[in-house]
Amino acid sequence: MGVADGVPGVVPANLEKLLGFGRSFSFWPLLFGLACCSIEMMATAGPRYDLSRFGMEAMRASPRQADGMIVPGWCTVKMAPRVVRLYEQIPDPKWVLAMGSCAISGNIWNTYHVVQGIDALIPVDVYVPGCPPRPEALWDGLEMLRERIKQSRHAYDGLQRIPAREIVGE
Amino acid sequence: MAASTHDNPDVSIEKPRPTLEELKERKRKSRQPVGGCRETITVSMGPQHPSTHGVFRAELDLDGEIIVNARPEIGNLHRGVEKLAEYRTYHQFIPVTDRLDYISSFAMNHAYCEAVEKLMGVEVPPRARYIRTLAHELTRIANHLLWLGVHVMDLGAQTFFLITFRDREYILDLFEMLCGARLTHSYARIGGVSKDLPEDFDRRCREVVDFMPKRLVEYENLIKSNRIFLKRTVGVGIFTSEDCATWRITGPSLRAAGVERDLRKDEPYAAYDEVDFEVAVEYNADVYDRFLVRMKEVRESCSIVRQCLDKMPEGEYLARDAAHVLPLKKNVMSDAASMVQDFVHVFHGPRIPEGEVYRAVEVPKGEMGVYISSDGGPKPQRLHLATPTFYHCQAVPPLFEGETLADSVGIFGSVDVVLGDSDR
Amino acid sequence: MGANGENIEIPGAVKTVFAKLEEEFGERLLDSSLFRGELTFVIAPGDYLDILTFCKESEDLKFDRLDCLMGNHFPEREDKPFQVLVHLVSQPNNTRLRLKVLLAEGEKLPTLSGLWRSADWDERETWEMYGIEFDGHPDLRRLLTVSDLEGFPLRKDFPLEGTVGGRVRTNLKGKI
Numbered sequence: 186m187g188v189a190d191g192v193p194g195v196v197p198a199n200l201e202k203l204l205g206f207g208r209s210f211s212f213w214p215l216l217f218g219l220a221c222c223s224i225e226m227m228a229t230a231g232p233r234y235d236l237s238r239f240g241m242e243a244m245r246a247s248p249r250q251a252d253g254m255i256v257p258g259w260c261t262v263k264m265a266p267r268v269v270r271l272y273e274q275i276p277d278p279k280w281v282l283a284m285g286s287c288a289i290s291g292n293i294w295n296t297y298h299v300v301q302g303i304d305a306l307i308p309v310d311v312y313v314p315g316c317p318p319r320p321e322a323l324w325d326g327l328e329m330l331r332e333r334i335k336q337s338r339h340a341y342d343g344l345q346r347i348p349a350r351e352i353v354g355e
Numbered sequence: 356m357a358a359s360t361h362d363n364p365d366v367s368i369e370k371p372r373p374t375l376e377e378l379k380e381r382k383r384k385s386r387q388p389v390g391g392c393r394e395t396i397t398v399s400m401g402p403q404h405p406s407t408h409g410v411f412r413a414e415l416d417l418d419g420e421i422i423v424n425a426r427p428e429i430g431n432l433h434r435g436v437e438k439l440a441e442y443r444t445y446h447q448f449i450p451v452t453d454r455l456d457y458i459s460s461f462a463m464n465h466a467y468c469e470a471v472e473k474l475m476g477v478e479v480p481p482r483a484r485y486i487r488t489l490a491h492e493l494t495r496i497a498n499h500l501l502w503l504g505v506h507v508m509d510l511g512a513q514t515f516f517l518i519t520f521r522d523r524e525y526i527l528d529l530f531e532m533l534c535g536a537r538l539t540h541s542y543a544r545i546g547g548v549s550k551d552l553p554e555d556f557d558r559r560c561r562e563v564v565d566f567m568p569k570r571l572v573e574y575e576n577l578i579k580s581n582r583i584f585l586k587r588t589v590g591v592g593i594f595t596s597e598d599c600a601t602w603r604i605t606g607p608s609l610r611a612a613g614v615e616r617d618l619r620k621d622e623p624y625a626a627y628d629e630v631d632f633e634v635a636v637e638y639n640a641d642v643y644d645r646f647l648v649r650m651k652e653v654r655e656s657c658s659i660v661r662q663c664l665d666k667m668p669e670g671e672y673l674a675r676d677a678a679h680v681l682p683l684k685k686n687v688m689s690d691a692a693s694m695v696q697d698f699v700h701v702f703h704g705p706r707i708p709e710g711e712v713y714r715a716v717e718v719p720k721g722e723m724g725v726y727i728s729s730d731g732g733p734k735p736q737r738l739h740l741a742t743p744t745f746y747h748c749q750a751v752p753p754l755f756e757g758e759t760l761a762d763s764v765g766i767f768g769s770v771d772v773v774l775g776d777s778d779r
Numbered sequence: 780m781g782a783n784g785e786n787i788e789i790p791g792a793v794k795t796v797f798a799k800l801e802e803e804f805g806e807r808l809l810d811s812s813l814f815r816g817e818l819t820f821v822i823a824p825g826d827y828l829d830i831l832t833f834c835k836e837s838e839d840l841k842f843d844r845l846d847c848l849m850g851n852h853f854p855e856r857e858d859k860p861f862q863v864l865v866h867l868v869s870q871p872n873n874t875r876l877r878l879k880v881l882l883a884e885g886e887k888l889p890t891l892s893g894l895w896r897s898a899d900w901d902e903r904e905t906w907e908m909y910g911i912e913f914d915g916h917p918d919l920r921r922l923l924t925v926s927d928l929e930g931f932p933l934r935k936d937f938p939l940e941g942t943v944g945g946r947v948r949t950n951l952k953g954k955i
Contacts, residue, residue: 215403216403216405217403218409219409219410219432220409220432220457220774221454221457221538221539221775223409224457224458224501224538225537225538227520228520228523228524228527228537231516231517231520231521231523231524232517232518232520232521232524233520233521233524246403246404246405258432259432259434261430261431261432261433261434261925262924262925262928263430263431263433263924263925264402264410264431264432267401267402267403267431271403293439293450293451294434294435294439295939295940296434296435296438296439296939296940296941297435297438297924297928297932297937297938297939297940297941297942298433298434298435298924298925298928298932298941299434299435316539317537317538317539319537429922429923430921430922430923430924430925433923433924435932437908437933438932438933438937438939439939441935442939473815474815476815600844600870601844601895601896601897602896603844603845603846603847603895603897614870616870621873622873710814710815711814711819712814712815712817713817713846713866713875713877715846715868722846724846724847724866726847726849726864726866728851736851736853737851737852739847739849741846741847741849741866745900746897746900749897749899749900750897753896778923
């Protein structure tokens with residue numbers, strides 16, 4: 186959860202702030218592209234809107250090395266277990282950004298095979314609407330995400346299980 | 356019949372074209388024998404992978420580095436677009452087609468609109484046909500640039516991704532001028548396009564297509580002088596014209612195998628019969644030739660765009676056909692007849708004859724066929740999209756068998772797959 | 780025969796195709812129509828493989844590519860609600876052809892994957908979406924949807940939102 190979990194005091198709190206500050210400048214997302222929004226994510230990593238200015242261009246292919254996920258695009262029922270597994274494989278602390286209307290709520294795909302929003306599966310920190318959101322919009326979302334990273338606030342704080350696990354209901 | 360370049364540097368040496376038998380022999384030699392291995396490891400080149408273009412999964416049986424068997428699995432991005440089409444009117448389906456092959460959205464819009472116009476018998480005005488041709492070719496350039504960046508990045512050179520994206524941004528700026536969206540255009544309408552060309556578009560567009568061939572020279576010099584790239588692509592992934600026909604591989608991969616098939620010439624639509632361009636054909640059917648075909652296509656696209664700008668006719672950008680086509684937006688609030696037409700089309704839908712059509716269009720990835728069956732109502736009875744990449748994914752077993760794992764990434768990239776298109 | 784049944788002049792491109800097929804199969808072509816320049820023949824399931832083999836192997840027709848194979852469902856037709864449509868392309872001659880077969884519920888067709896390898900996934904998709912089975916198919920299982928989906932999605936009686944209501948399928952257990 187955090188370095189100073191529930192322990193009050195000046196030193197752990199400042200240490201937390203320092204760690205948050207450091208983490209926010211090198212958030213390495215998982216190299217994970219589902220659909221059209223991933224092209225805009227790649228454009229954000231491209232030379233005009235440069236993700237590398239804030240240390241995010243190192244998109245790690247392995248979830249074990251990643252700090253979080255940007256989920257661009259609709260998640261289908263077939264892909265859902267794999268999204269959950271990838272999320273679980275990312276070590277703590279992790280953050281999730283749902284990019285695009287499809288990841289937030291399924292967009293126009295109200296069909297038999299599309300999960301209507303990935304927050305049914307995994308806890309989401311920041312929602313970036315748009316179809317697809319412009320690189321500037323994704324940038325805005327990433328700034329909000331970096332604020333949360335600085336404050337070490339996670340979407341899973343207080344949750345005992347991620348939503349997909351609750352639905353399964355062991 | 357070789358002409359010496361010393362005499363006339365403009366004449367290129369005529370390369371001897373390999374016959375089908377020679378290509379088959381080269382293919383057999385370039386692959387490793389796969390029979391007789393006792394133990395294989397099964398690896399999932401899974402849906403989350405840095406080089407699969409989207410969420411494509413292939414289960415590979417590996418004997419060391421050699422792929423003995425490949426079992427592709429798609430459907431990780433299946434939305435049921437064909438089912439969705441039966442619940443939307445013909446006008447409402449256009450934004451859905453955007454999201455099919457999201458890298459070349461306008462091409463998908465155009466393919467769908469051509470099919471609907473064929474069914475309805477709507478005549479598209481000349482200016483709209485030229486604008487559509489122009490936008491389609493810009494989409495082709497954008498698609499091939501992204502393909503180049505991602506393909507070369509797959510083979511290891513990360514710089515290309517950044518430099519081709521730099522150039523792609525200029526094309527996306529042009530699209531933003533045209534229709535307001537960078538990626539999912541929804542620019543085509545049944546009977547024409549949604550907006551006319553803006554005032555400054557001519558100058559900006561000419562600037563872009565004038566410097567694009569020079570950029571291509573830059574890319575080609577980087578690639579042709581790179582021995583590693585050449586070694587990884589020349590003679591690798593040979594897929595002969597027979598294979599392409601039986602596996603329904605179309606587009607640049609088919610043209611790289613020597614077949615001169617391009618629907619823009621064979622079954623012309625829009626303004627393609629009024630512009631001059633060459634069909635890009637190569638004869639060695641390998642990964643390098645597919646690269647050459649695509650670079651030539653970008654050059655031809657630049658030429659087509661310039662011709663369209665030169666010959667752009669004046670007139671309507673949307674057909675005036677009250678039963679089938681939406682009215683011009685600017686008239687809707689001022690003219691009573693247009694308002695009624697708008698009301699009917701939005702709340703009910705266009706009037707469609709009964710019947711069925713199949714229209715294939717040359718989108719950047721291949722040949723896309725749109726089948727529409729209508730029972731006279733405002734919504735399609737059945738809409739089927741025979742997208743090119745569905746069949747490219749199906750051809751993964753013959754493409755991968757006997758290749759090393761390292762080569763398979765390059766081969767898969769060269770047939771150009773996008774999962775939104777493949778899964779629908 | 781045009782869509783209304785009157786005799787229509789056939790354009791030159793499809794004339795040879797029409798003539799050759801009429802000559803070879805005559806009575807076995809149940810119906811023919813020409814709409815927007817496209818030639819469609821309706822054939823019986825029993826003649827399906829013969830006619831398609833002829834289309835591929837005949838020297839005059841040379842339909843070397845199966846452009847797509849798909850299904851269709853007309854629930855209002857009670858005796859033969861399903862259809863399978865085969866679109867063929869001849870690359871050397873630049874011609875197209877559509878062949879249509881009307882099927883009853885549960886009727887099967889032979890597979891075309893021996894003639895054109897691309898028929899494999901087309902037939903899997905047709906089975907998955909409509910439930911039309913193909914005899915001799917090497918691997919008839921779900922392709923695009925999740926492997927334990929119940930029902931056939933593109934049939935007209937299958938709801939758009941699917942049969943498992945809500946945002947996400949609840950039985951993800953065992954899959955994660």
